[in-house]
Amino acid sequence: MSNSPGDEKVGAAVTLGLLAAWALHDAEELATVPGWWRRELPALRERFPTVPEAVWRRAGSVEGREFAVAVGAMAAVVAAASAAGRLTGGRSAVYRTALDAFGLHGLVHLAQAGLVRGYTPGSATSSLVVVPFTLWARHRLRRAGVLRPTRPRDLAVGLGLAGVATVGAHAVGRWLTGVTSARRR
Template sequence: MTHTPSDQHVGPAVTFGLLAAWALHDTEELAAAPGWLRRNVPVLRERFPGVPEALWRRAGSVDGRQFAVAVGMVGSIVAAASAAGAATGGRSAVYQAALNAFGLHGLVHLAQAAALRGYTPGSATSPVVVVPFTLWARARLRRAGVLRPTRPRDLALGLALAGAAAAGSHAAAHRLLGGR
């Protein structure tokens, strides 16, 4: 029996693999970001004077608890997207947008590290987990015939969604913890 691409099964390694890859990546961010920010915001403030002072104050005041709550909130979004992907065999537009956002998020980490010429939280797992997983999952979706054509607008939307999820989760965590 011959199989057409759409007959191929996209299993949980592709769909829930997004959640697993995200968890590995965000474990690095969770361990590194609060301390890294406290140590580096003064240097970054001088190096990038055009950034509004309010952003520097907020970045320098992120504590481990607030960051952990924000990471958990994003994790719930990624879990829901992964479940949507599993329920639809990878066809879910939400899952595919989250997969694109994850891969682009990894590229942003690499760009940040390159711009700063050194380590930034998330830059260690991006080239070994985030980008390879995203490329692998997209290839599996493509072979199964379920990957939607990716237009530049979709990539911009994915990047905007990743940014909104991160900013929204940090704002919600800040509010939830009483602005500590």
């Protein structure tokens, strides 16, 4: 058995592990986001006065149900990317871009925590799960000969995917919870 690049197989821990790591991370967010925003919003407004008021109003108006639906919508995206990775042995561009997006998302959480000089939802699992898993999975993909060196374009596409998927998931959450709220009236 050889240990040269390309000889190692990419297993489920690398590909489906993305979904598992994401689930751990988003469990932290589900548990902490609504209460954290309620507690921290006044102090954040005061500390960052240049942020437009519309941003603070929108952030403060996301209810727990809407956020949970958005997390469910994102679960579908991550599950599809993980499955694509599994089916292609990690060669799927969708999977690799989602993996990059996940890792970059974790770095954004850590930057947010640094900016507020304290805990922000998602920052605990970003440092313990998201970033370490992403680095480990990328290392395994490189050893298997599946991943080429990262280019700035790859990072931009990963950040773009994370942004678009997040906005889309929240739009789905807002739409679905708005639809169900309207039905109850």
